Each structure stands twice: as C-alpha cells, then as structure tokens.
Amino acid sequence: MEKQALNNENAYIAAADIGGTSIKLGLFSREHRLIASWEIPTDPAENGSNILPDTADSLLRHAAGVPIAGLGMGVPGAVDRQNTVRNCTNIGWDTTNLENAVRALLPDIPVLAFGNDASVAALGELCFGAGRNYDSAYFITLGTGVGGGYASGGRVISGANGAAGEIGHILINPGESTACMCGRCGCLEQYASANGIVRLAHNLLRIKGCRPVEDDCPGDVHIERLFDIDIPDDESRLEHAEGFNSKDIFKLADSGDRLAGLTVELFGRCLGLAMSSISCSVDPEVYIIGGGMSKAGKTLVNAVKRGYLSYAYPPSRDTEILISGLGNQAGIYGCAAMADRLMSCK
C-alpha cells in the first residue's frame, strides 16, 4: 500500500496547519495544485488530545478513498529532528512525538513531515507565494505574537532547538522594565505584536500626560528608553477612546491622526531594528510579512520599510519587504512543499 501511494500520480498530498483556534486542511495534487481546502475547529478539551484524531478523520473523509502519498503538518511549537514537539502550550500538548502519534492514526500514508507553523508558512511563501522568485525568504508573522520562519534553497531552517524564526524574542530594548511572556524584558514582541502596538500607543499617551499615573501598569512598555520621542501636541482620538486595538491605530494613522501615526512609525522602527539584526545574521533575499496585522497593508509595510532603512547595514539595505501572497493559506502550501520534499528523497 505504501509504495503504491507514493508512486501513484493520482494520489494526494495532504496538508494540516494546526493553530490555536482552527486547523486548516488541504489536499493537493502531485503537481502542487490545491484541490480542496477547509477548516475544522481546534478542540482544546483534554489537553488537546482530540486534535490529531480530528485531523486524521477529516483528511480521510475529504480524500474519499483516494490514496494520500504524503502529509505535511505544521504545529504551533518547536519541532526537533526526531519530530518531537515542545512548548505547544497554546493547544495544551505536552512534549509529543508527532511521527509516532500520526503514524498510529494514519498508517497508510507513507511519508509524514512536520514543522513549526511559522517556518512552514515561510516555506509556503517561498515556494508558492510572495517569495516564489527568490532563493531565501524570512517570513514574519504579526498577530497576537510576533513569529517568523526562515526558508533557504527550498528548505526550512528550523534551528538546533526549533527556535530559528523566534524573532519576536529578539531583544531590541534591554533597558525595558516590563517583562515579556518569556520572562525577559525588551523583546520585539512587546512592541510589534497586535498587543505591542496598543502598548506603544499607551506609552505615548502616558508621555503626553493623557493617562493617569496608575495607568503605568505592568502592561505598559517604555519605548522612550530606546528612541528620542517628540510627541505631537495636537489632540489625538486615542486620548478619548475607551479602548482601542491595533486595527484602530492603523485606521487612525491613515486618517491623519498624528499620535496614531507616530505609534505606527515606532512600531516600524522596532521591527526594522530587529530585521537589521536578522540581515546581519543570515541576509535573506526578501522579507515577507504575514499574520493578522498584515491586513493593514501599505501603511504597515511602508512604516516597516522606513524603519528598516533607518537601521539596515548598507550592503543589505535593498532587501525587499513584501506582504504575504498566500495569506492564511501559506501554512497548508508550506505543508505540501515540506511533504513533497521528503517524498522526493524516498
């Protein structure tokens, strides 16, 4: 059965991109054409123990008897070379050997490939999306957190501890007094995630004197330790907002609100500073920005470009910065590419 599926040109390549709220699934032809894509909810019950069985059931049902030659799976944690995943806390998993677990559920699929979700998305963008004309791409995902992945020469570089691409934890402000989720102070994620940019705005409001002192809570950040900040003196709509999110900030910046504009500018400088370090480390051909925040489009990309240019080492100043071409399907495309690569080695 195994060999049969692998050599069957009509067999599918399956893809499963497991996230905290949903599992994105796909079936691809052997020529990487997306045949079907769908989502199922991620079941958080019983420490996420239904997630892999649900995924397996759903794939088999959609494949409807057509053999699957290979499956690529992305998971929100660090995957080592033995396909063991660690730190998958947001779906409740303890340390798990994915290969053994999936092999038990899907014994007829000859090739199984696993990777970190952001790294897999980077591979998807590199092979089929905004990076398809480049040899190496650094993918940056901006959402609840800041993640990333590096793909070069058609393969994902996941690193010795699966921590390659964990750019949300590049320290850009070691003088910060507020701790990041990781326990250290001054990580990029504290300023450049969806929460981070809201904190930046609160930071500016505090400097302007618009928020009471008790608002200097543990959630606040101190970006003024990194940059000289010149607060615009005209009134901002953020001063009177009861609450606001990252979308509101980008929208207000677009409408000409100068404090919101400065917030976006500082967000761009924080990300640009971290990207200048990445360029000195590995010098990717292109940066591709995805994740929920990337929907802010040009306003966001232009701020990041200005931020990067403020700090980039001259030889890598011209590195391109693009918006994701595959959106939230980057993951399943990357899963297919990962499975395909492994299949061609068999």
Place this chain on the structure above:
Amino acid sequence: MEKQALNNENAYIAAADIGGTSIKLGLFSREHRLIASWEIPTDPAENGSNILPDTADSLLRHAAGVPIAGLGMGVPGAVDRQNTVRNCTNIGWDTTNLENAVRALLPDIPVLAFGNDASVAALGELCFGAGRNYDSAYFITLGTGVGGGYASGGRVISGANGAAGEIGHILINPGESTACMCGRCGCLEQYASANGIVRLAHNLLRIKGCRPVEDDCPGDVHIERLFDIDIPDDESRLEHAEGFNSKDIFKLADSGDRLAGLTVELFGRCLGLAMSSISCSVDPEVYIIGGGMSKAGKTLVNAVKRGYLSYAYPPSRDTEILISGLGNQAGIYGCAAMADRLMSCK
C-alpha cells in the same frame, strides 16, 4: 586535462585564504588530509593587483607537477553567486569577478570555489574543527573587526548580498553617538573588537573621571547608554597606563584588576546580546569563537557565556560556545571543504 585532474585520486585540493597581511595556502589530499601549508605576504601595491598572480604562482610551485582537482579561495569581502566580490577595500580591490580572474591564471584547475573569508572559516570549523560533531555552527571572529559566518548542513549560508555573518554590524546600542566605520552608530564591532574593548575600557575610565574631558574624542563609545554600570572604586592599572591593547585588558582581568574585569564583562554582555539575536534568527547548534582575540581563551569564553546567558531566549540557552579548534588554519580547511563540495556536484 580537466577531467583527468578531477578523476585523479592523487590530485590535490588547493586552498587559498587571502587576508590583509598574508595569504594562507594549503594543499590537501582528496581525503582532506593537509599535505602542506604555508604563507606568503599580501602585496598591497597597485591596488592589490599582484595578489592573485602571487597566489597562483605559489600554489603551482608547491604542487610541483601534481594536478590540482579543485581550488577553494576565501577573500575578505562579500562574494555573490556569480563569484563577484565587493567591498574588498582592505586589500585594495575594486569589484572583481574572481572566477574569471583565477580561471585566466590557473586554466588547468577544473573546479574553482569562492567565498567570504569568515564564512569559509565557519565551514572549516564546522567540517573539520570545533564544530565537526554539529550540523550547524555560527563562527564568530574577533580581531581588528568582528566578523562571522554561518554554516549549516555542510554548506555556507552567504546570504543574498554576501552579508550573512556580518554580525559586527548588528546594532546593539542604537543610542550610541559615535559612528562605526559603516556610518551607523552602535554596531557590535564598536565594543567587541580588539579596538572596541579598548574603547570600552576608556569609556569606564571616563565615567570614573580618570581621563581628561578632551579624551571624550570621536573614538570613545557610550556603553552606559545600554547598561547600568557600577564602577569599582579601587585603583586600576589601566588608569596609569600610557596606552593599552585588548591583550593587556584580558591579562589585567586575569590578575584581578577589577576595572579590567568589568571591561571584559561588558565585552561579554555586548557579544552575548548580539548572539541572543542570532539565536532567535537561525538558532545554530554551536557558536565557535576564533580570531586573534580568541587567544584570551577561557577568560574570554567564560565572559561571553555569562553575557549570552543574561540575554538568551530560553529554548536556546544551552547552545554551546566553543573556542576555534583550527585557529588560523580554519580558513584553508574551509576552502578545501568548499572546493570538495563543488567537485562532488560535477
């Protein structure tokens, strides 16, 4: 002739590691055994136009009629995929296509491979030196400047602009007011090179009030913008030294001089901070430290380890930090590995 050399098991693999003061040369057996190694001076006359002819002559003379199946060459600049080198300013070269230039001088060598000197040294250490038991290594060279190179899966990652490994230009102190050679302010090289650590010591002496105000010259750096610094109040021998270099600082630190010890500590924190960014970018299995300063041995490595641990993202805290195993022969070993890799593709 070409095919003959490539298939001749008795042919040599030649290596040339071109530096600012000397050219290190080597002949290896096809099994990577070093047969002979020697050095010739780098001739800076006429914009370095004698360097490649001198190298070719010397190799042919030492090979004494034995065919050379492949030559690997490391140069102090960024080499692109077309084997064109840029920014080779310290040996006087303009933009040069190395393959054409060397092919004209050594038409009988079938395979020519080129790379940046630090990247090639990284490959040497990864394949034959301190990194030989690892899959990926980030090599850091500490000398007049701070350079580096990243090798993974037996190949050098040189980056889109040949700038991978240019870690001396990771910005660790964007608040710095003194400019680096590259024109930006706050690069790692300003604090962690042989000159950089001397500047750090001057910085501390200035804070202590031991140097006249006019000593706050453009060469001074302002590390106090990055770290809270608590200057030891006992007397340091650095206060009375007419001049001192990086070796003196490490020696004094070893002898218990507390200001010299603090200088070494801050050097380690600067390098450790940059390394924490590299780990979040690509997460190498091991860091290998070479270059002239690495002769300071344990005192240096231990300061770097403490510095790295102060900043490392938890999953990559345990990344090993080793001293170069091949010393100044890392380059020629890497040249041989690079040529060998290309030969096996032919």
